[in-house]
Each structure stands twice: as structure tokens, then as C-alpha cells.
Amino acid sequence: MSYLRFLKKNWRFVGFGFTMSFSASFGQTFYIALSGANIRSEFGLSHGGFGSWFALATIASAMTIIWLGRVIDRVDLRWYTLAVCIGLVLSMLMIASAPGIIILVIGLYLARLTGQGLLMHISTTSMGRYFDSDRGKAVSISAMGQSFGEAILPVFILVFIVEFGWRESWYIAAITITLLLAVLIPNLMRDYTKRHQEYLGRISLKPNYQKNIKRQWSRSEVLKDFRFYVISSVVLSFSFICTGLFFHQIHIAESKGWPLEILASAFIFFAIFKVFTSLCMGSLIDRFGSIIFLPIMQVPLIATLAAITVSDAYFIPFMYLSLMGISIGILMPVMGSLWPELYGVMHLGSIRAAVVAMVALTSAISPAVFGLLFDQAVSIETLSLGCIIYIIASGILLIWTFRNHLVKTFE
Numbered sequence: 094m095s096y097l098r099f100l101k102k103n104w105r106f107v108g109f110g111f112t113m114s115f116s117a118s119f120g121q122t123f124y125i126a127l128s129g130a131n132i133r134s135e136f137g138l139s140h141g142g143f144g145s146w147f148a149l150a151t152i153a154s155a156m157t158i159i160w161l162g163r164v165i166d167r168v169d170l171r172w173y174t175l176a177v178c179i180g181l182v183l184s185m186l187m188i189a190s191a192p193g194i195i196i197l198v199i200g201l202y203l204a205r206l207t208g209q210g211l212l213m214h215i216s217t218t219s220m221g222r223y224f225d226s227d228r229g230k231a232v233s234i235s236a237m238g239q240s241f242g243e244a245i246l247p248v249f250i251l252v253f254i255v256e257f258g259w260r261e262s263w264y265i266a267a268i269t270i271t272l273l274l275a276v277l278i279p280n281l282m283r284d285y286t287k288r289h290q291e292y293l294g295r296i297s298l299k300p301n302y303q304k305n306i307k308r309q310w311s312r313s314e315v316l317k318d319f320r321f322y323v324i325s326s327v328v329l330s331f332s333f334i335c336t337g338l339f340f341h342q343i344h345i346a347e348s349k350g351w352p353l354e355i356l357a358s359a360f361i362f363f364a365i366f367k368v369f370t371s372l373c374m375g376s377l378i379d380r381f382g383s384i385i386f387l388p389i390m391q392v393p394l395i396a397t398l399a400a401i402t403v404s405d406a407y408f409i410p411f412m413y414l415s416l417m418g419i420s421i422g423i424l425m426p427v428m429g430s431l432w433p434e435l436y437g438v439m440h441l442g443s444i445r446a447a448v449v450a451m452v453a454l455t456s457a458i459s460p461a462v463f464g465l466l467f468d469q470a471v472s473i474e475t476l477s478l479g480c481i482i483y484i485i486a487s488g489i490l491l492i493w494t495f496r497n498h499l500v501k502t503f504e
Contacts, residue, residue, distance in 0.1 A: 096372070099230050106223065106288060109281040110235025113216035116178065116270060118242030119185060120208015122456065123339040123360075125201065127250050130343050131259035136194055140344060144464030147340065150198050151457030154206035155450045161206075162214050162446020163312070170289070171282055174215055178274050181207040182267050189263035205453065213239070214449050218442050221433045223288055229378030232429030233371040239425075240371070240418075244364030247357045309437035312444050323494045324431070325448070326487045327387060329455045331394065331424055334480050335417060336456040337463035338401075345473050349405045356410050363414035370422025383431040384498050390423035391488045398477040398484075 100107065118124050125147070133143045165173055180203055187200030216238070220231040253262035315321050338345065346356045374386065393416045400413040432444055466476060492499065 096230060096234075096375070099227055100234070103224075103227075103231070105281050105284055107220070107231055107234050109278070109285075110216040110220045110231065111238035111241075112274070112277050112281060113174070113212050113219075113238065114235055115238030115242045116181065116274065117208045117212035117216070118239055118246055119181060119266060119270060120204035120206075120210075120212070121239070121242075121339075122209070122336045122460070123243060123342070124208075124246055124250070125204065126340045126342055127247060128254065128259045128262070129340070131254065132197070135259075136197065139464070139468060140341065141461065141464035141468045144340065144460035144462075146194065146198050147201060148457040148459075148461040150201035151205045151209070151453055153202050154210055155453035155457060157206055158210045158214070158446055158453060159450045160446075161211060162449055163443040165215065165218055165442035165446075166440065170215070170219060171278075171285060174278065174282075177207050177211045177215060178278070181212065182271050184208070185263050185267035185270070189260045189267065209456065210449055210453055214442075214445060217429045218445050221429055221445075222438045222441050223292055227379060228430050228433065229383075229426055230375040233375030233378075233426040236371055236425040236429065237368050240364040240368045240422075243367070244361050247360045251353065251357050309439040310435075310444070311440050312447055315436055315444050316447065320435070320494060323491055324387065325451055327391065327491050328424070328428060328448070329451060330391075330480070330484055330487055331421065332452045332455040333459045334394065334398070334484075335421065337459040337476075338417075340460040341463050341467065344467060345401075346410070348473060349409070351405075351407065351410055355407055359410035359414045362411050363418040366415045366418030367422040367425075368418075370419045371426055374423055374426045378426055378430050383427045383434050384495055386423055386427050387431075387495070388488050388492050388499075390420055390427060391484050393417070393420040393423075395481055395484055398481050402474045402477045 129143060132138070133140070136143075138146070184200050184203030184207060187196055188204065191197035191200055216235050217232060220235050221228055224231040250262055250266070253265060257265070310318075342356060343353070345351075346353060378386070397413045397416040397420060400409055400416060428448075432448065433441055436444055463476065467473075
């Protein structure tokens with residue numbers, strides 16, 4: 094089915110996934126980091142200090158996601174979504190009004206839990222569960238919501254911070270997203286009851302209805318599968334590296350001599366390449382499956398780090414963010430399709446909750462590690478070289494593990 098035909102038939106529910114992934118932007122590292130310099134200045138924090146508090150908030154959110162993430166398998170998606178959206182708005186208000194570091198960290202915890210964690214969890218899980226043959230398209234289109242946020246929010250928020258202040262920019266964002274969700278979600282979820290009943294009918298008639306799935310894996314079974322950890326070693330490299338780069342983007346720009354206006358403009362290229370790549374990947378995944386693209390997506394990430402290493406020129410932000418966009422544009426639809434492809438859909442929320450928790454833990458460690466290394470005068474170039482070595486090692490292990498599958502695909 095073409096993208097146009099697919100959207101014509103499923104625009105409401107795919108639009109719901111898009112809205113969830115866009116809303117997740119307000120808890121993502123790139124968004125919080127835009128206020129990072131102001132927060133560090135007001136609360137008297139170093140790079141490592143702010144990174145450590147951010148890590149603490151993210152680790153706590155990861156521990157919570159392990160439990161809250163699996164609840165999506167048991168409750169009505171509409172009520173689950175409402176609760177998470179309320180939590181997101183509350184987190185933004187707490188960050189905006191924080192009188193001290195404790196309230197700020199609690200606000201960051203809720204933002205990471207709802208934005209970086211549960212809203213993306215809702216988007217990816219619902220697209221993976223309720224679509225089968227067109228799962229790649231559904232995940233790719235819904236993921237564009239986050240790309241849309243990455244494209245437009247940095248420019249707006251930097252302007253708001255300059256004109257009104259960093260606290261006021263969080264208040265404005267909280268009011269805006271509240272109004273947006275109140276209008277969109279009831280309309281986009283209008284056909285959910287029918288869609289859910291059809292899904293329950295497929296599962297009840299034939300629990301293993303998915304092609305190439307011999308059984309529907311539980312989370313405990315998945316956690317005993319060696320393949321899961323090999324894939325995770327690759328996925329977590331994206332979380333660690335990209336989070337570190339986004340969180341310390343202001344410091345990296347200052348060390349490279351890049352004006353912040355150039356950095357903010359380069360995010361548009363990141364979003365464009367991410368969206369274009371993701372859309373291309375949707376149809377390819379529906380045709381060839383997800384596993385074949387796991388090693389491929391590492392190549393542009395290596396190129397991203399190489400670009401940062403070799404030059405301080407003004408065009409480098411556009412280059413490295415474009416390459417990162419390509420890499421993540423492959424990653425998001427692949428990971429949205431891979432888990433149901435390998436392990437089925439009946440326990441998808443529970444399985445993805447474990448994955449999201451691992452990603453959150455890695456993204457928690459990254460800002461602190463990057464920040465502490467920067468405090469010790471380690472350059473971004475040295476850090477990038479170390480990351481390249483890890484990516485190559487994890488890629489070799491991945492290819493070895495799935496060598497039989499990859500050979501059959503190319504036969």
C-alpha cells in the first residue's frame with residue numbers, strides 16, 4: 094500500500110501517533126538543553142553538576158518506566174494517554190516555577206518520564222500493535238512528530254528565552270501544548286474503540302497470527318534471549334552519543350566557535366534528513382524486515398562523529414546534524430518494527446518498557462559522563478574518537494550474531 098493510500102485510510106490514528114511523538118519533544122534532551130546555560134547560571138551548576146542532576150532525574154524515570162510502561166498492555170489507551178499528558182504539563186510548570194534545585198530535579202524527572210519515556214512509548218507501541226503489514230509506514234509517519242518538534246522548537250524557544258526569559262518560555266510552552274492536546278486527542282482517537290476490537294479479534298482467533306512468529310514472547314523470555322542484548326548494545330550507543338551531543342550542544346558550539354544562531358538553524362537540516370530517511374525506511378522495512386538495517390544505521394553515526402572531529406568550520410553543524418538525522422531516521426522505524434517482528438505484539442508494551450528503561454538509563458549516564466570529561470578538559474574530538482571505536486565493535490558483534498539472517502536476505 095502506498096503512503097497516500099495508507100494515510101487516507103488511517104490518518105486519525107497515525108495522526109495520534111504523530112501528536113504523541115511531537116509532544117514528547119518537551120521532555121527530550123535537545124529541548125531541555127536549550128535552557129541548560131540559563132539553568133546552570135541561575136542555580137550555580139557546572140557542566141558536570143547539571144549533567145549529574147539530569148542523570149539522577151533520568152535514572153529515576155527509567156526505574157519508573159519499567160513498571161508504568163507495561164501498564165499500556167492492560168488499560169484503555171485513551172486513559173493512559175490522558176494521565177501521561179497531564180504529567181507532562183505538570184513537569185513543565187514545575188521546571189518553570191522551580192525555586193530551588195529539588196523542585197527543578199522533580200520537574201526534570203517528570204519531563205523525562207513522560208516526554209522522553211512514556212509519550213514516545215505510547216506512539217511507538219500503539220503503531221506497532223495496531224498495524225501489521227504496514228507497520229513500517231505507521232511508525233515512520235508517527236515518528237515525524239518528534240522530527241517536526243526538533244525542526245521548529247529550537248528556533249522558537251531560543252527567541253522566547255532572549256525576549257521573555259527561560260522560565261517564561263517554559264510557561265508559554267506548557268499553555269500551548271495543553272491547548273493543542275485538548276483539541277487534537279479527542280478527535281484523533283475517535284475510531285480507537287473499533288480498531289482495538291479488531292485487534293482483540295485477531296489475537297483471540299489466532300494468538301500467533303503474525304507471519305514468521307512462532308510464539309508471542311513474554312518480557313521474561315525476551316530478557317533471556319542473547320539477541321536482545323546484542324541489539325541493545327547498538328541501540329544504546331545512539332542513546333548515549335546523541336544525548337551527550339544534544340545535552341552539551343551549547344558547550345560544543347562554544348568550543349568550536351560556532352554562533353548559536355548557526356546551531357539552531359542546523360537543527361532544521363537534522364529534522365529534514367531524519368524525516369526523509371524515515372519515510373524511505375517505512376516502505377523498505379515493510380518489504381525486507383528490520384534486521385538487515387541494524388548495521389547500516391551505524392554508518393552515518395560514525396560519519397557524524399568523524400565530521401565533529403575533523404573540523405571547526407561553520408558548515409560542520411549542518412553536516413553532522415544532517416548525518417545524525419539520517420542515522421536516527423533509520424533507527425526509529427527500525428526499532429518501532431523490530432520488537433514486534435522478533436517477539437510478537439501481545440506483550441509489546443511490556444517488552445518496549447524494558448527497552449525504553451535501558452535507553453533512559455543510558456541517556457541519564459551520558460550527560461554526566463560528557464560533562465565530567467569536559468570539566469577535565471577532554472576535548473569533543475577525543476570523545477568522538479572513543480565513541481567511533483565503540484560503534485565499530487558493537488557493529489561487528491551484531492553482524493556476527495545475525496550473520497545467517499543477513500546472508501539469507503541477500504541470497
